[in-house]
Ligand SMILES: Nc1ncnc2c1ncn2[C@@H]1O[C@H](COP(=O)(O)OP(=O)(O)OP(=O)(O)O)[C@@H](O)[C@H]1O
């Protein structure tokens with residue numbers, strides 16, 4: 001009996017491992033392909049080999065030599081961080097209210113934010129373009145930050161209110177009984193418990209802003225506010241006839257790195273089940 | 282340590298629900314008082330008002346003679362143990378217990394000393410550096426107690442602190458809560474819906490129903506002299522037997538037969554202006570196997586014969602269950618008690634009675650038994666308003 005149980009368990013494990021492997025390969029091959037392209041020299045770039053025959057870092061050197069890329073990187077980082085901070089702060093307040101309070105119009109608020117999340121962004125590009133031009137926001141940082149906040153807020157509100165609902169509010173009462181002021185109760189009890197949710201949301205919002213191409217390409221025209229995804233499409237080789245594949249790949253790799261670092265850095269903080277043990281029953 | 286006075290305290294929730302109305306309780310310094318009653322009767326609401334977690338709609342709450350209605354919980358110097366324990370999951374047991382002291386800006390050495398003292402009392406010393414999530418239910422409960430006792434508050438409030446524990450642990454913890462309270466001598470208000478806890482723990486018990494205080498008194502006085510049908514049915518396990526009856530010419534006519542009232546009972550009933558239709562109540566221990574009694578004892582009560590439906594032998598006693606012909610006693614109070622106990626009307630006519638007989642009784646399941654009851658212990662209730670017609674101040 002036990003033997004059969006063990007075998008079928010091993011069998012199940014093997015199947016899961018195989019499935020995991022397939023998924024990981026499927027997801028990673030394109031990424032690795034780009035990494036490989038970025039490391040190939042100009043001559044071998046079109047040879048179709050997965051593993052480069054001649055290795056070079058020239059592509060990376062090239063992109064950091066052009067102000068085109070560096071400037072775009074600064075734009076990307078600045079715009080994404082500012083939009084993330086504002087969206088998460090506003091989203092935290094809204095989600096706190098949604099999770100904690102009963103106020104008239106709560107359902108409407110939730111409904112409207114859902115509506116915004118579902119709205120096809122592409123249909124807003126032309127109106128936004130016109131509006132931003134007449135308001136003088138076109139091709140500025142705020143011109144991108146504002147639409148990013150608009151579309152990131154529903155995401156932030158949803159993820160955060162799901163997290164807030166998990167916090168046992170009795171802890172706040174307990175803190176008050178232990179002698180805490182409302183501010184102390186929030187800072188020392190609620191905030192530490194909400195932190196994982198806030199970080200998770202921050203990561204999602206940051207990735208959303210960082211990856212956006214649609215708004216970035218439509219609402220910018222110069223280096224003043226063009227972010228990396230848009231700038232990539234303007235890459236040219238050192239001469240007009242040179243194929244920029246290598247440098248584009250290198251730039252693509254470079255802008256992936258901050259996201260990976262961001263996630264790795266905060267992963268430790270996104271500990272599921274941190275609240276377990278607070279209450280029983 | 283403090284005296285807590287609730288003076289005509291009323292709570293109306295914003296949605297209009299009247300959770301507590303006109304509650305008057307004076308809790309003496311160092312007293313252990315129990316709030317008991319069925320679910321939804323306003324126990325937690327009362328406790329939260331004392332704590333300051335809920336506003337008081339009307340009335341006054343005084344601690345040590347001072348009105349505290351408007352004071353924030355932190356300014357009342359009261360500690361609370363929650364039903365869910367409400368431990369801070371991101372802090373170690375040590376930090377959980379130290380939290381009230383840290384907020385009070387107590388210096389580190391004192392914090393360590395006090396936490397370790399409390400941990401020793403509660404047998405938590407070896408768990409101080411663990412997180413609440415890794416503790417057992419009983420240990421979490423003790424941490425919650427520890428957090429309450431470290432700062433020597435004026436009073437403890439406990440909202441069903443033991444209801445999440447299994448039966449055996451609950452009995453153990455009940456004794457330790459009681460010991461702890463005696464040792465510290467701190468005024469304690471304890472909410473429970475378990476009447477065994479109510480009977481064993483408190484100096485005095487407050488029975489509540491639908492936001493109203495039904496009776497306040499020592500466990501013994503509530504047991505012996507319930508003011509109304511509700512208290513009579515709520516206190517005691519197994520609970521009091523209720524039967525419909527009619528009073529006529531100094532006799533009481535019941536499904537057990539017709540019996541003369543004793544002088545004491547008759548005096549009280551007459552003074553109380555009893556209606557003709559009443560409900561009588563008899564506690565299980567006021568019955569006895571008639572064959573075990575001599576004639577003088579028998580003459581002090583009534584005797585009836587019925588078929589034993591179920592017999593439970595507890596070793597020291599035997600519980601015999603009978604079903605009597607005729608309608609069961611009905612009243613709003615009894616319906617509410619039945620609903621709270623989860624025992625719904627099974628539909629069959631007749632009333633169940635439970636009797637406690639001596640272990641020496643020869644009663645057998647399915648056989649007839651002759652059972653005697655002590656007529657002087659009879660309680661008579663008015664089915665209309667539930668008041669106890671035999672209540673003597
Ligand atoms: N926040 C609230 N808003 C409106 N009504 C409430 C609120 N909290 C409690 N009530 C109502 O007040 C009444 C008393 O509730 P309370 O929680 O004090 O009962 P309880 O005696 O503690 O019951 P239990 O034994 O189930 O804990 C109930 O009828 C309940 O529906």
Ligand SMILES: [Mg+2]
Nearest residue numbers: 324325326440
């Ligand atoms: Mg309650």
